[in-house]
Amino acid sequence: MMPLESFSLYVLICVLAPLVGAFTLSFVMIFERQIDNLQKEASKLALEKELQHANYDQLNQQIQPHFFFNTLNTMLSLARLDRKEELIKGLEVMAKFFKFKYVTHASLIKVEDEIAYVNNYLDIQILRFAERLEVTKNVEAFCENALLPPFMIQTIVENAFKHGFEKNMGPARLKINVYNSDGFMYIEVWNSYFIEPINEKKEYSPQEEGYGIRNIQKRLDLLFPEQVHYLNMRYIGDETLVEVKFPLTK
Amino acid sequence: MARWITGNTILSSPESLVKYGLLGGIGYSLVGAFSIFMFGTFANKIRFRFPDVETIGDVFQERLRKDGYWLMTIIILFLGLDSLFMQAVGAAVLFDLLFNIPFTVSLFFFFFYCFIIAGLGGMKWIQKFEGISIFFIFAAIIFIPLYFFIQEGAFKVYDGIRLYHPYLLFAKNHEAYFFIATFMLVACGQVLTDRSTWQRLYMIEQKKVRITFWSTAFVWSTIPIALSAMLLIVIFEGSFGETYTLLFQLITKIDPIFLSVLFFLFCFGALSTTINAEIHATTIHFIKHIRLPLKSSMTDQQMRKESYIFSGLLLLFLLIVTHFAKFTLLDFLFFYGHLYAASIPVMLIIIFSKRKISRLLPYSIIAGWLISVTLFGGLTSLQTIWISFFLSGVFSVLSMLFARVEFSSRYSK
Numbered sequence A: 001m002m003p004l005e006s007f008s009l010y011v012l013i014c015v016l017a018p019l020v021g022a023f024t025l026s027f028v029m030i031f032e033r034q035i036d037n038l039q040k041e042a043s044k045l046a047l048e049k050e051l052q053h054a055n056y057d058q059l060n061q062q063i064q065p066h067f068f069f070n071t072l073n074t075m076l077s078l079a080r081l082d083r084k085e086e087l088i089k090g091l092e093v094m095a096k097f098f099k100f101k102y103v104t105h106a107s108l109i110k111v112e113d114e115i116a117y118v119n120n121y122l123d124i125q126i127l128r129f130a131e132r133l134e135v136t137k138n139v140e141a142f143c144e145n146a147l148l149p150p151f152m153i154q155t156i157v158e159n160a161f162k163h164g165f166e167k168n169m170g171p172a173r174l175k176i177n178v179y180n181s182d183g184f185m186y187i188e189v190w191n192s193y194f195i196e197p198i199n200e201k202k203e204y205s206p207q208e209e210g211y212g213i214r215n216i217q218k219r220l221d222l223l224f225p226e227q228v229h230y231l232n233m234r235y236i237g238d239e240t241l242v243e244v245k246f247p248l249t250k
Numbered sequence B: 001m002a003r004w005i006t007g008n009t010i011l012s013s014p015e016s017l018v019k020y021g022l023l024g025g026i027g028y029s030l031v032g033a034f035s036i037f038m039f040g041t042f043a044n045k046i047r048f049r050f051p052d053v054e055t056i057g058d059v060f061q062e063r064l065r066k067d068g069y070w071l072m073t074i075i076i077l078f079l080g081l082d083s084l085f086m087q088a089v090g091a092a093v094l095f096d097l098l099f100n101i102p103f104t105v106s107l108f109f110f111f112f113y114c115f116i117i118a119g120l121g122g123m124k125w126i127q128k129f130e131g132i133s134i135f136f137i138f139a140a141i142i143f144i145p146l147y148f149f150i151q152e153g154a155f156k157v158y159d160g161i162r163l164y165h166p167y168l169l170f171a172k173n174h175e176a177y178f179f180i181a182t183f184m185l186v187a188c189g190q191v192l193t194d195r196s197t198w199q200r201l202y203m204i205e206q207k208k209v210r211i212t213f214w215s216t217a218f219v220w221s222t223i224p225i226a227l228s229a230m231l232l233i234v235i236f237e238g239s240f241g242e243t244y245t246l247l248f249q250l251i252t253k254i255d256p257i258f259l260s261v262l263f264f265l266f267c268f269g270a271l272s273t274t275i276n277a278e279i280h281a282t283t284i285h286f287i288k289h290i291r292l293p294l295k296s297s298m299t300d301q302q303m304r305k306e307s308y309i310f311s312g313l314l315l316l317f318l319l320i321v322t323h324f325a326k327f328t329l330l331d332f333l334f335f336y337g338h339l340y341a342a343s344i345p346v347m348l349i350i351i352f353s354k355r356k357i358s359r360l361l362p363y364s365i366i367a368g369w370l371i372s373v374t375l376f377g378g379l380t381s382l383q384t385i386w387i388s389f390f391l392s393g394v395f396s397v398l399s400m401l402f403a404r405v406e407f408s409s410r411y412s413k
Helices: A004-062 A065-080 A084-103 A111-132 A152-163 A211-223 B007-049 B056-063 B068-099 B103-121 B123-152 B155-165 B172-194 B195-203 B205-235 B247-253 B257-294 B299-325 B328-351 B363-374 B380-413
Strands: A133-139 A172-180 A182-190 A230-236 A240-247
Touching: A004 A065, A004 A211, A004 B123, A004 B205, A065 A084, A065 A111, A065 A152, A065 B056, A065 B299, A084 A111, A111 A133, A111 A152, A111 A172, A152 A172, A152 A182, A152 A211, A152 A240, A211 A230, A211 A240, B007 B172, B007 B195, B007 B205, B007 B328, B056 B068, B056 B123, B056 B195, B056 B257, B056 B328, B068 B103, B068 B257, B068 B299, B068 B328, B068 B363, B123 B155, B123 B205, B155 B205, B172 B328, B172 B380, B195 B257, B195 B328, B247 B257, B247 B363, B257 B299, B328 B363, B328 B380, B363 B380
Parallel strands: A133 A172
Antiparallel strands: A172 A182, A182 A240, A230 A240
């Protein structure tokens, strides 16, 4: 039989246990928000830093002098040929294009804004590539108001031009699909060239790509740390597909 | 957490204490904590595996087919009634002891309150009231034992227990260990099949899921221990009749009106939050996974209307059933224990198996339960619960082997 001492100890545990429980509960409730805020703050800082990198990258690397001078040359040719209408259009879209780059500081923007930005870029490219370029865009109406990290589609499209169309002859077919399924947003950018030498089985990890793609991956990691998201590049038939999946946010 | 400080705890812990001694009381709290801890460990894996679901029924919809889906959905609905029924009995006992009016009237008002909060108010209202309940629960379990043991001292209680209930003080009670092990199995089944726990799994931010369940397990474990101390206060001065009224009799033992009110609020809070959570989860389960597949043209408004009707009817049913309740609570727990134990292998396969699930898998629960209670009638309930678990496990594995044949033959055609 249990002696009195053990019984007293049992009673003591019984009396103290709820005190410990209540203390733990209060501790969790009081400090939960502060810990959360700290984590959010750290994530926000990292995100801002990444965005700065993105802006920097956009301004200094991805709008390479190469692209800039090509566009200027295109404009010059249009002026020499006295194609005034096209020249005006070219200058207008170029102005819009640069304005967007300078004013975007949010970590997430609407898909429709990103698409408008991509359109400006493509308008410039159409002046350069003319009939060679064929663009198809399928953006689901539901996705237009959804949010995505800025310059995401733009970076992938630029990549297609830089590594695909500019290095190869013949028709340049670009296809952009944006759709949602099961609470996730899917972005696909197809181009009709191999960005790397042909290897059917090879799955490219983002780390092997340029800074722009790595930058997208990093921002996705920061924005959706615990949720399913990916960015990968693969070859289907003779086309290159870059696909991105992340949670649909509105 | 309020969902787990259920009327079950209030009602079953006296039974386990009285039947299996102080060891049973401690075991009860460890068992509950372990099962919630275990679910917390799986929680992240479940969220990654099924990122787009909201309820346990959604998982069935994703993994099961045809009659398998229907059987599992109905079993889960039936298991939900167990907990609701226990809360209703608890509330009936409490109101019967407290008020000098027929408990039908007091219970009616209580259910009406639950209907407004859970049936009409929904999850937002439930969560608002859960916070208040937790406050009263902790206030009561801290102040009442503290006040009493400071006033009376442990010696007087020890003497009383030794005189009237010496069996409680025996620690070498092998049956108690077996009871704890068995109850652990049952509790794991209960958590795995609990609709409101699954709902909460998807309401909590993903990165906090594990830590939330783990801290709930820890904090929860302190409650049954405190309850066992409160029970000792009730029984040390004499013998007792029915065990499930025991804890509520505490209200007659407490002198200061402040503590009596606190104790009433504690019981009221614990019972009502559980009923609210259960009613809400059961209603959603019924409307979303039973009504909607049968009538897919339902609009949101129709679904809302049907959910009001269903929750109202469910509470009315409970009100009627409590009048005919004549049972031992532990027997009731054992009856459902067989089902909970049998559902563990099936649930684990549904959650973790990467293979396609056989239509026959959910039948393992029924088979395990029926065979264990019919063919093994000579054994004790504790033993047959284990048999139910093992039989269901064997049938589950067999049905999964059959699934290979089922699918390969379909593809070969």
